[in-house]
Amino acid sequence: MAAGRLTWLVLGALLFVVPSVSAQGQFQTFLSKEALFSANFPGTPVATKITWETEYGAQIPALVYTATAPAPQGTRKYVMTMVDYNPVRQIQTERAKRCDPRDERCGGTYPIEGVGYWKNDLRGAMIYVAAKYIQNPTYRVSHYMWNFLGGQGMEANELQLVNIKDKSLTHVTIYMHHNRLYVAEETVPAGYPAPGLFVQSVGLKESDGTNSRHFGVYFNGPTIDPVESKSCTGGYLPGVQNTNTCLSLPADVRFKQGQDFSVGDTHPLLGSDGLPFYGRQEGAAAPAGAAAPATGR
Numbered sequence: 001m002a003a004g005r006l007t008w009l010v011l012g013a014l015l016f017v018v019p020s021v022s023a024q025g026q027f028q029t030f031l032s033k034e035a036l037f038s039a040n041f042p043g044t045p046v047a048t049k050i051t052w053e054t055e056y057g058a059q060i061p062a063l064v065y066t067a068t069a070p071a072p073q074g075t076r077k078y079v080m081t082m083v084d085y086n087p088v089r090q091i092q093t094e095r096a097k098r099c100d101p102r103d104e105r106c107g108g109t110y111p112i113e114g115v116g117y118w119k120n121d122l123r124g125a126m127i128y129v130a131a132k133y134i135q136n137p138t139y140r141v142s143h144y145m146w147n148f149l150g151g152q153g154m155e156a157n158e159l160q161l162v163n164i165k166d167k168s169l170t171h172v173t174i175y176m177h178h179n180r181l182y183v184a185e186e187t188v189p190a191g192y193p194a195p196g197l198f199v200q201s202v203g204l205k206e207s208d209g210t211n212s213r214h215f216g217v218y219f220n221g222p223t224i225d226p227v228e229s230k231s232c233t234g235g236y237l238p239g240v241q242n243t244n245t246c247l248s249l250p251a252d253v254r255f256k257q258g259q260d261f262s263v264g265d266t267h268p269l270l271g272s273d274g275l276p277f278y279g280r281q282e283g284a285a286a287p288a289g290a291a292a293p294a295t296g297r
Contacts (some may be wrong), residue, residue: 029201033209037182042078043070052083055119055128056105058091060084070207074168074189078198083181085122087220092116105167119222125181126174130157133172140164142143149175152204153214166190173199176220177212 030045031038042169045065053273063082069076092105096116099106105117113120134141147156154175161170167190175182184202186195204212 030065031205031209032063032065032082033040035065035080036180036205036207036209037080037082038201038203038205039078039184040198041065041067041079042076043067044081054088054121055124056084056092056117057095058118058121060091061086064274071189071192071269073191074166076189076192076195077184077185077187079183080202081181081183081185083125083183085125085176085179085181086177087116088121088179089118090116092121114222122176122179123221126155126157126176127173129181129183130159130172133159138163138165139170147173148217149202149204152212153216153218154204155217155219158199163187169195171195173202175202175204177204177218179220204206217283 027040027042029038030041032047036141042220045067048064048065050062053059060083063083065080067078068190069078093115096106099116101261105113105115114122133139141159142162143158143160145158146155147158149156154177157174159170159172159174161172162168162171167192169188169192169275170187171194174185175184181205182202184199186198188195205210208271263282
């Protein structure tokens with residue numbers, strides 16, 4: 001059995017552990033200062049530390065918060081998993097030093113994907129966990145959509161799942177914030193009102209405990225460092241050679257595509273003449289019909 005598959009099965013077992021909760025099972029707002037989130041749980045959730053394996057094999061720490069509440073036809077389950085992806089850069093960079101340099105992930109410097117694919121590991125974390133639900137034979141996916149956390153701006157992936165055997169319903173919402181992956185999972189028995197209130201109660205926090213707020217839509221992605229930008233060369237587009245694709249970005253956004261990168265902060269890719277870059281060599285003429293962008297935002 002592949003390591004990634006085994007890790008998912010172990011995590012799945014942990015997610016469905018049924019802890020004891022208060023007799024009343026009343027919902028209350030729970031705040032985790034360690035995992036930097038809040039959500040409405042029935043009672044105080046049980047926290048479990050686990051090791052999470054990323055798509056590219058990094059072993060990183062995670063916390064799983066689990067609570068249950070009785071239902072007429074069974075049990076309702078509420079789970080929040082927080083995975084700290086901040087160590088991934090160091091882990092994958094160190095691993096790259098020990099692997100075959102002929103492997104694309106290991107030889108040289110890769111400013112876009114990162115040495116050892118650490119940037120791809122971070123950028124793809126939400127898709128990676130969503131794929132695990134989609135591939136799980138226990139579920140039938142009834143809906144999969146993009147969304148964002150209202151009032152805070154973080155992008156989200158949402159899944160609605162039906163358990164093939166017992167027909168229970170599960171709603172999953174996935175976020176990535178400050179390199180932390182959040183997976184909120186709510187399950188109710190068949191015939192019970194559809195889940196959703198728990199996953200909709202989630203709030204993400206800053207390190208000081210205050211609510212996070214971002215202008216526009218927040219996408220969590222690694223930064224292109226100034227040093228790395230000097231090696232962003234290669235034929236990335238047909239017919240274009242030795243084009244530095246990083247340096248074609250305007251200076252005011254070139255190094256800001258990190259933890260606080262928002263759609264509202266982006267600009268067109270421009271050449272020094274102020275016209276859209278379109279992958280052309282710096283100094284080459286812009287395509288016919290290209291117009292300078294408007295200065296207003």
